[in-house]
Amino acid sequence: MAASTPYLIILLCAASLLQASLTAANPPPPPQQPWRLPESESRARFSRWMTKYSKTYANEEDKEKRFGVFRDNLNQIGAFSAQTSTTVVVGGFGPQTITTVRVGMNRFGDLEPAEVAAQFTGFNSTGFQSARPTFLPYDSAKPCCVDWRSSGAVTGVKFQGPCLSCWAFAAVAAIEGMNKIRTGELVSLSEQELVDCDTGSSGCGGGRVDTALDLVAGRGGITSETKYPYSGFNGRCDVDKLLFDRDVAVKGFKAVPINDERQLALAVARQPVTVYIDASAWDFQFYSSGIYRGPCSGDPAKVNHAVTIVGYCEEFGEKFWLAKNSWSNDWGEQGYIKLAKDVPWSTGTCALASSPFYPTA
CATH class of the missing domain: 3.90.70.10 (Cysteine proteinases)
Structure with missing residues (x-):
């Protein structure tokens, strides 16, 4: 049994190296970001937003450019909102709860x-x-x-x-x-x-x-x-x-x-x-x-x-x-x-x- 121990260690090391190489070749998918919307949903929201604010554009190129800005703003709003909405701090009279700033889509959605x-x-x-x-x-x-x-x-x-x-x-x-x-x-x-x-x-x-x-x-x-x-x-x-x-x-x-x-x-x-x-x-x-x-x-x-x-x-x-x-x-x-x-x-x-x-x- 003692004689076989070195061979077992070698096999375990080899298995670990193989697993590491496979992981490097096929990295795990990035963590899910629920606030990042699918393209189809972003376009649907952009269409509703245009209707709400009576937005029109000179041509399709300009519209597509503004959609890109809108999509980025929409995703950033989602990321911002996914943060903790309250922060507990210690004040002079003990813990206090502070409501953080909230953001939301508005008429400036297609602007930087x-x-x-x-x-x-x-x-x-x-x-x-x-x-x-x-x-x-x-x-x-x-x-x-x-x-x-x-x-x-x-x-x-x-x-x-x-x-x-x-x-x-x-x-x-x-x-x-x-x-x-x-x-x-x-x-x-x-x-x-x-x-x-x-x-x-x-x-x-x-x-x-x-x-x-x-x-x-x-x-x-x-x-x-x-x-x-x-x-x-x-x-x-x-x-x-x-x-x-x-x-x-x-x-x-x-x-x-x-x-x-x-x-x-x-x-x-x-x-x-x-x-x-x-x-x-x-x-x-x-x-x-x-x-x-x-x-x-x-x-x-x-x-x-x-x-x-x-x-x-x-x-x-x-x-x-x-x-x-x-x-x-x-x-x-x-x-x-x-x-x-x-x-x-x-x-x-x-x-x-x-x-x-x-x-x-």
């Missing part, structure tokens, strides 16, 4: 992040000069939670379309909120008046909230959306409406001290406030719910989009800002996004604390 930024944002920093900041007393009344929607101070979410006019929508939302708080009347106001008449900005080529607010303050107010409807294109300024048709009065605007989320909260406790953010990331493009923490740049030099902060609160122990976007109610949480509040860096999530403004009356 750079294309969304190029077509649907609009902050233009050319000649940008921030107004002198106005400090609010730190002992001012500041509720733990604020949501100006619940006070009826926020109009429905609008859609800027492929016009780089986010700055106009952010400014108008802030004016609408201020007017409701001051007068008790909510009036939907004209973004198109700003697109057409603000010579300090470039209309659908991009612009700035401060020049829009400065224009409105200089003319004493702004007209309603009903009288000056949005077209999403650069048009000739209706000077009569600009000069004489004022449905809401505006006397000036103020800047929140930069890089100070405490001051921003004091301002938002009084009225909606505009902010600039970096909206370049893929998961911002497809954001659907949760508290967004990035990835995005905290560098003020990289902001490209304007939104309006209409509140703040706390969810599962995590603080957030509530921002109204201008990408329709099909995007985000019915047109809104929750941005992480009181983060460790001074500029705030996506640099939102870098240059906030609000109108005055």
